[in-house]
Amino acid sequence: MRRDPWQALADPTRRQIIEVLSKSPQTVNTIAENFAISRPAISKQLKILEKSALVTIEKQGRERVCTLTLAPLQEVQIWVQQYEAFWLKKLDKLDDYLKKEG
């Protein structure tokens, strides 16, 4: 049941978890301290992030250390960049047009 990074990033809480983990790897409880919702809710979101390969969870004693993996963001970035290119091309065409007609 592999997860689509788009779907994983759709939720603001999950994006915030990523933000928190970008400072450093952290345990589940430490992450949860940043949020108003319950710890099991955070656990669930972490599992979703894990399934989309954005986070790896490593057992260390009774704690679980969560680490960010940014690789899946590439898919998103490439998709967006493709449209950035399209966008710039369109601007170029407009530019050409204005130069010819102007």
Place this chain on the structure above:
Amino acid sequence: MRRDPWQALADPTRRQIIEVLSKSPQTVNTIAENFAISRPAISKQLKILEKSALVTIEKQGRERVCTLTLAPLQEVQIWVQQYEAFWLKKLDKLDDYLKKEG
């Protein structure tokens, strides 16, 4: 009821609609031809895209012409790029470390 672009982009059908519209503005039916799902389903998705400002829908006679607006993608791109920077910085640190210790 303004929509989050992240949430709008979470659905693969909606991303595909964006792809279709990136060729040129199109009417609802023309868009729908690209998909196996019903036309009302496409209408719904278009409305979601409209609410997140990714698409504008203009009435022209009995047709509605849908045009792509890529501006909201900037929010996504900036968010992702911020982590690209983080990622590169981390690689730099690793590089420094390896040079010192190596």
Place this chain on the structure above:
DNA sequence: AATTTGCGTAACCAATCGGTTATATTTATA
């Protein structure tokens, strides 16, 4: 050995999602 800590899991719930079919409305066409 008993207790506390850190976490997962299960059961539940209301809201939202993404689709459907049926119907209504407006505009173009014969």
Place this chain on the structure above:
DNA sequence: TATAAATATAACCGATTGGTTACGCAAATT
């Protein structure tokens, strides 16, 4: 003017989402 075309809207539906509380269990602490 009757009809066809393009589309929206409503009512409905099952699945998913994102949260909750209650409970269980292994590891650390006392």
